[in-house]
Amino acid sequence: MRVHAKRAGALASGLMLPAMSMADWTVNMSPGVTSTSNEIFSLHMTILWICVVIGLVVFGVMFWSIIAHRKSRGHKPANFHENTLVEILWTIIPLVILVVMAIPATATLVDMYDTSEADIDIKVTGYQWRWKYDYLDEEFGYFSNLATPLDQVQNRQDKGENYLLEVDNPLIVPVGKRVRLLLTANDVIHSWWVPALGIKKDAIPGFINEAWFQVDEPGVYRGQCTELCGKNHGFMPVVVEAVPGEEYNTWLAEQKAAARKERELTRQDWTMDQLMARGKKTYQTACAACHQPDGSGAPPAFPALKGSAIATGEKMAHIDIVLNGKSGTAMQAFGGQLSEVDLAAVITYERNAWGNNTGDIVTPKEILDYKNQK
Amino acid sequence: MAVTGVFMSSVADTHTQDHGHHGPAKGFSRWLLTTNHKDIGTMYLVFSFTMFLLGGTMAMVIRAELFQPGLQIVQPEFFNQMTTMHGLIMIFGAVMPAFVGLANWMLPLMIGAPDMALPRMNNWSFWLLPCAFLILLSTLFMQGGAPNFGWTAYAPLSTTYGPPSTTFFIFAIHIMGISSIMGAINVIATILNLRAPGMTLMKMPLFVWTWLITAFLLIAVMPVLAGVVTMMLMDINFGTSFFDASGGGDPVLFQHVFWFFGHPEVYIMILPAFGAISHIIPAFSRKPLFGYASMVYAVGAIALLSFVVWAHHMFTVGIPIVGQLFFMYATMLIAVPTGVKVFNWVATMFRGSLTFEAPMLFAVAFVILFTIGGFSGLMLAIAPADFQYHDTYFVVAHFHYVLVPGAIFGIFASAYFWLPKWTGHMYDETLAKTHFWLSFIGMNLAFFPMHFLGLAGMPRRIPDYALQFADFNMISSIGAFMFGATQLLFLFIVVKCVRGGEKAPAKPWDGAEGLEWTVPSPAPYHTFSTPPEVK
Numbered sequence: 011m012r013v014h015a016k017r018a019g020a021l022a023s024g025l026m027l028p029a030m031s032m033a034d035w036t037v038n039m040s041p042g043v044t045s046t047s048n049e050i051f052s053l054h055m056t057i058l059w060i061c062v063v064i065g066l067v068v069f070g071v072m073f074w075s076i077i078a079h080r081k082s083r084g085h086k087p088a089n090f091h092e093n094t095l096v097e098i099l100w101t102i103i104p105l106v107i108l109v110v111m112a113i114p115a116t117a118t119l120v121d122m123y124d125t126s127e128a129d130i131d132i133k134v135t136g137y138q139w140r141w142k143y144d145y146l147d148e149e150f151g152y153f154s155n156l157a158t159p160l161d162q163v164q165n166r167q168d169k170g171e172n173y174l175l176e177v178d179n180p181l182i183v184p185v186g187k188r189v190r191l192l193l194t195a196n197d198v199i200h201s202w203w204v205p206a207l208g209i210k211k212d213a214i215p216g217f218i219n220e221a222w223f224q225v226d227e228p229g230v231y232r233g234q235c236t237e238l239c240g241k242n243h244g245f246m247p248v249v250v251e252a253v254p255g256e257e258y259n260t261w262l263a264e265q266k267a268a269a270r271k272e273r274e275l276t277r278q279d280w281t282m283d284q285l286m287a288r289g290k291k292t293y294q295t296a297c298a299a300c301h302q303p304d305g306s307g308a309p310p311a312f313p314a315l316k317g318s319a320i321a322t323g324e325k326m327a328h329i330d331i332v333l334n335g336k337s338g339t340a341m342q343a344f345g346g347q348l349s350e351v352d353l354a355a356v357i358t359y360e361r362n363a364w365g366n367n368t369g370d371i372v373t374p375k376e377i378l379d380y381k382n383q384k
Numbered sequence: 385m386a387v388t389g390v391f392m393s394s395v396a397d398t399h400t401q402d403h404g405h406h407g408p409a410k411g412f413s414r415w416l417l418t419t420n421h422k423d424i425g426t427m428y429l430v431f432s433f434t435m436f437l438l439g440g441t442m443a444m445v446i447r448a449e450l451f452q453p454g455l456q457i458v459q460p461e462f463f464n465q466m467t468t469m470h471g472l473i474m475i476f477g478a479v480m481p482a483f484v485g486l487a488n489w490m491l492p493l494m495i496g497a498p499d500m501a502l503p504r505m506n507n508w509s510f511w512l513l514p515c516a517f518l519i520l521l522s523t524l525f526m527q528g529g530a531p532n533f534g535w536t537a538y539a540p541l542s543t544t545y546g547p548p549s550t551t552f553f554i555f556a557i558h559i560m561g562i563s564s565i566m567g568a569i570n571v572i573a574t575i576l577n578l579r580a581p582g583m584t585l586m587k588m589p590l591f592v593w594t595w596l597i598t599a600f601l602l603i604a605v606m607p608v609l610a611g612v613v614t615m616m617l618m619d620i621n622f623g624t625s626f627f628d629a630s631g632g633g634d635p636v637l638f639q640h641v642f643w644f645f646g647h648p649e650v651y652i653m654i655l656p657a658f659g660a661i662s663h664i665i666p667a668f669s670r671k672p673l674f675g676y677a678s679m680v681y682a683v684g685a686i687a688l689l690s691f692v693v694w695a696h697h698m699f700t701v702g703i704p705i706v707g708q709l710f711f712m713y714a715t716m717l718i719a720v721p722t723g724v725k726v727f728n729w730v731a732t733m734f735r736g737s738l739t740f741e742a743p744m745l746f747a748v749a750f751v752i753l754f755t756i757g758g759f760s761g762l763m764l765a766i767a768p769a770d771f772q773y774h775d776t777y778f779v780v781a782h783f784h785y786v787l788v789p790g791a792i793f794g795i796f797a798s799a800y801f802w803l804p805k806w807t808g809h810m811y812d813e814t815l816a817k818t819h820f821w822l823s824f825i826g827m828n829l830a831f832f833p834m835h836f837l838g839l840a841g842m843p844r845r846i847p848d849y850a851l852q853f854a855d856f857n858m859i860s861s862i863g864a865f866m867f868g869a870t871q872l873l874f875l876f877i878v879v880k881c882v883r884g885g886e887k888a889p890a891k892p893w894d895g896a897e898g899l900e901w902t903v904p905s906p907a908p909y910h911t912f913s914t915p916p917e918v919k
């Protein structure tokens with residue numbers, strides 16, 4: 011255990027070095043920081059060594075023949091072509107090795123599948139291309155988006171130390187508590203993976219998968235989506251931050267207060283400027299991946315919003331497509347993903363940015379009314 | 385039980401009679417209308433190599449983009465199209481047709497048959513392939529681009545969220561499937577009906593055995609693939625919800641059906657190579673194959689097991705623990721017959737009288753590198769560990785280790801082994817050895833570091849990656865460029881060998897055994913019009 015923790019520490023500090031010297035030569039799995047990841051690591055090492063030993067024997071015999079039994083050395087061929095005893099032995103021995111290997115593998119698997127009795131339940135939802143974390147007992151949730159600036163991806167800016175492995179809002183969990191994840195997805199299949207936790211589980215639309223972990227060391231653990239989920243599959247990292255219990259409780263209180271405040275915002279009066287400012291931010295995180303930051307889209311897959319018939323036409327039709335999405339296309343229903351304020355802001359933004367100067371304001375109250383009338 | 389001494393008598397005079405009457409027709413219609421197994425074999429091989437270069441070019445695009453972190457050459461949408469098309473083209477366009485080409489050329493020669501049993505269908509099954517691939521490739525130029533959901537086409541990414549060209553992809557898969565099924569029927573009919581008198585099943589050369597089993601696998605699983613893509617077609621165009629949860633369907637159903645096809649498919653791509661290698665190693669060891677019977681049983685066992693392991697591709701989708709355990713145990717079991725094969729090959733080399741011409745070099749590399757791919761396969765079979773390996777570069781390393789030195793080195797070994805028979809000339813041994821060493825080094829440089837990348841946490845199918853993966857990716861790209869460029873040398877060697885070179889005797893390899901070496905080189909247009917006698 012202690013060795014494992016140290017190695018994990020070494021790996022983590024490896025990740026902290028500045029950009030260029032960061033490139034490292036890690037050649038093996040890391041043992042990780044949970045009991046599951048440690049068990050997996052030891053299974054991995056066991057089977058690896060078994061393979062190495064078998065390989066040495068087999069390739070040893072082979073290279074001996076290659077070197078010693080060459081025609082150029084005048085070696086005369088033997089003529090044997092079967093030997094029942096040998097053939098039985100090299101069927102039975104591998105079988106025994108496999109059985110020996112299967113025992114600890116089974117035990118680990120049983121352990122991984124035991125998702126009962128969790129202290130905290132968090133619902134993880136995969137979206138194209140971000141994660142949403144809902145704290146089921148606490149009535150709040152938030153999105154976790156890639157935080158690496160596009161300029162770094164496009165090589166216009168130096169890449170940061172956590173390039174592509176950083177998010178705006180990591181998943182926060184307390185140390186020493188058993189956390190259960192309920193994984194699902196909103197559109198296509200995603201897969202939630204954090205190597206240090208030893209968890210990789212598919213997030214499948216319409217179905218719920220379960221996984222659990224308990225971290226005892228505070229720290230930041232990084233991973234990625236591992237199921238091809240479309241264009242930005244490579245750009246939806248997972249970051250988990252394990253914090254001490256007290257810190258977690260303070261954070262929890264803050265989040266709950268913020269969620270309450272958010273609900274109050276809906277009732278507040280908003281000016282065009284306020285909505286535009288907020289809308290721009292929402293647009294960049296939630297919409298720009300498909301419709302592009304300048305509203306030009308990527309036709310034919312993703313329509314332009316700049317000058318689009320919907321974004322410059324009937325207000326209701328615009329609200330409708332953003333809230334309800336369009337089934338059968340990549341345009342999702344954002345009604346449940348964004349708050350009323352953000353929805354109002356982003357729609358106002360789309361109706362007034364990039365020369366779409368409709369002058370329309372959509373208020374959070376209008377969104378609420380629209381939702382209620384349904 | 386060995387294949388030694390399975391010979392012939394009446395061959396030498398049969399072909400002389402053939403000379404006067406019909407040889408090949410002239411010009412393009414020879415190739416369009418031909419029903420001759422040698423012509424069709426040649427067309428399959430040429431087609432396969434063309435696809436190999438095309439799919440390889442796509443791999444070069446992928447490796448060029450991954451040379452450094454950041455997006456440089458292509459955008460993610462196009463990157464995904466490249467990974468998808470690379471996979472589809474290599475599997476259905478390069479590897480499978482190459483083995484069908486080898487089957488066409490060699491099966492009749494090995495069993496002493498005058499041709500394939502169903503020559504017209506043979507022509508048809510070949511010509512369907514260029515049609516299928518024209519359709520598939522045309523999607524690159526369609527609105528919304530080519531399929532971009534990986535060769536595995538997981539729903540709903542490929543259905544609800546797929547590009548408009550998906551319907552064409554489905555159509556192309558259907559045509560390829562029909563072609564493969566017809567090819568397989570032909571192989572089975574040929575092997576079961578046209579063997580020379582005296583050639584009992586347990587005297588059949590191993591290449592014939594492995595192809596027979598492969599053909600049964602094809603007939604069993606290609607319809608399953610057709611079924612699953614038809615369900616996709618219905619979901620996309622006719623409003624069904626097989627894979628759409630919001631309509632009561634199940635996205636995981638797609639994966640079950642797909643991998644029920646997909647796992648036997650990987651054996652379809654390797655078993656014929658097992659067969660060819662089992663001829664080449666004894667030939668250059670000058671010693672009979674060790675354990676002929678156990679080789680046959682091992683191939684049969686692998687083929688049967690391949691039907692009950694499909695969910696090992698799906699350990700992370702959340703199947704119940706009992707299922708998880710079953711698929712883990714079944715998958716681990718495959719290691720036993722596979723091990724038997726490797727041990728047999730090594731035992732064949734042991735105390736032989738070895739020389740290392742190009743076919744043998746490729747064959748030895750096959751055994752070593754395929755075994756490494758087998759080891760990583762065994763590791764992947766351990767379900768809990770697979771939670772870490774799954775969908776990372778470790779898997780990419782694994783299947784390239786079984787497919788490149790497995791299937792593709794197997795094909796190169798076979799090509800060099802039988803080129804003298806096909807062309808009547810010896811190929812240039814120095815160039816061929818250069819081809820081998822460059823391929824060998826390039827291949828290992830390209831794919832070995834991928835193990836490290838996967839273990840360090842790099843997911844597959846991503847166009848850009850975190851900085852700690854930079855060094856190994858660069859090495860891998862360099863290796864891939866080297867491997868890719870080297871294949872042009874192969875083209876040169878083959879063209880050179882077709883056009884001239886030292887005359888090849890009927891049996892250019894002193895240790896080789898089998899009926900194919902009893903006919904002259906090049907093999908006449910018609911062979912074995914009178915069946916040879918096998919003792």
Ligand SMILES: [Cu+2]
Pocket residue numbers: 136139199200201235236237238239243246
């Ligand atoms: Cu994803």
